[in-house]
Amino acid sequence: MRTPRSLIVTLYGAYGRPPDGAPFAVSELIRLLHAVGVDAPSVRSCVSRLKRRGLLVAARAADGSAGYALSPDARQLLDDGDRRIYRRRGPRLSDGWVLAVFSVPEAERNKRHLLRSRLARLGFGTAAPGVWIAPAGLYEETRHTLQRLGLAPYVDLFRGEHLGFAATREAVARWWDLAAVARLHHEFLELHEPVLRDWEASGDADEAPRPQTAYRDYLLALDSWRQLPYADPGLPPELLPGDWPGGRSAEVFDRLHERLRDAGERYVRP
Template sequence: MSAVLDDMDSRPGSTTSLLRTVIGLYLRDAGGWMSAKDIVALMDALGTSGTVTRTALGRLRKKEVVLQETRDGVPGFTLTDGAATMLARGDRRIYNPRSMSLSDPWCLISFSIPETEREKRHQLRRRLHWIGCGTVAAGLWICPDTLRTEVEEILIDLALRDMSTIFVTETPLVGGSLREAAAKWWDLEAVAGLHKDFIREHGAQGHDAVVPEPSGSAVEASPEAFSTYVQCIDRWRIIPYLDPGLPSAFLPEDWPGAEGTALFSRLVAAFAEPSAEFVRSTLSGGVRVS
């Protein structure tokens, strides 16, 4: 699991990140396997050469995201079990961004890890950060209680469950304001920056005018529609992980999260099906992507 989770470090817009996004969007619905030739063709629509794509596939193999598998003499790739689990979780996160109310419960994670296990301690902090947890103190982290199952999985995976205690609590009582506390526990400026970058990069494409009408799509299937959608998902996919979806009482008044989420929803409505149709027309043998 750890190697797969490290793929979160892929810089949005990089070849490895875009390839991971293409695989996450379309390989499962293409029967769980896709030929190397088809992957190269799809990445070509994103402006990436075959040589660069094959190098990126090698990186994803090392990260245990994909496995090389030949079917009927045709070389191709399938997902590892760990990657399939991660992508299913990512689907829920990407298409259903979190949004807490003030009355929702919180999860507190307390741990004391000896210096002999400092590498595991580093991995724990890294992975708690990647799922949207905040740091109250070095050994005390906080997140919405909806993340408790993922926290448990991380602790068990790192064999640190017996060195930690989880508390479920109501809204924490802080000395100052909740906004001041949240700004210390999470790097909200960085998360806001991700939302603003997404809005700046995709705002024109997400205008209401391009949202499909009920009678049909306003966007035709094309390499451009595919490229727009893949780049949208690639840029967006880390935001729902790092953004804990805090109640408004915890957030700055000018928080851009609602605008970013609304824009993402419009883009999905406009480009998801045209992009999938382009993929269907590209895959060899008429493999269907739903």
């Protein structure tokens, strides 16, 4: 579900990490979020909440006006996300799995809820109570996330392979709700594949896309797409249904990214 908060985080992920660490001025945030349908009061309210959560820090923009930059933790979070969103490689069954085995005292049940919800958001499936599983390529991001949230003392991480007794393809259908993940891919395609077709139909005559339109279409596509690599753990093809839509939705996003990301930056930094 698209929200003002999600769009702000997406904006910082796409364009808010310049090498010099320069913050966005508040006026710039309002302008950029207005272009994707977010009003100024919502921007100010969401920025305040993100600041309270430690994801944004107040800083002066280049012109001396009030602004906000990413905190170090937020930057690490987005850097980890880049490996999922932009630099995916084909998963291999031979890579194996990472297991998260946890035990949380009853007196700290809030930690148990946080741990389960965060593992789910990282793309883990449930192999058994207290035993969560994901492709081994998610190990580094899992380690960073658990350490950042102070959850590492409750968890042991292992690498391994599945040895049975059920076939691995049958097992992953229990560990993850693949039908629900497929629906998310289809929803992404329904929203953004027509946008890609429209841009590609313009052909070579539109070699320099209009910056504001490119920015809008790219930010909305990225906001939709960046949720998917977390819901979809990135399973090897031989473990997925034959009509799996994940490859097509990844291709649509990649083509939108290639065509629109840099053009949109001309609107972000005119």
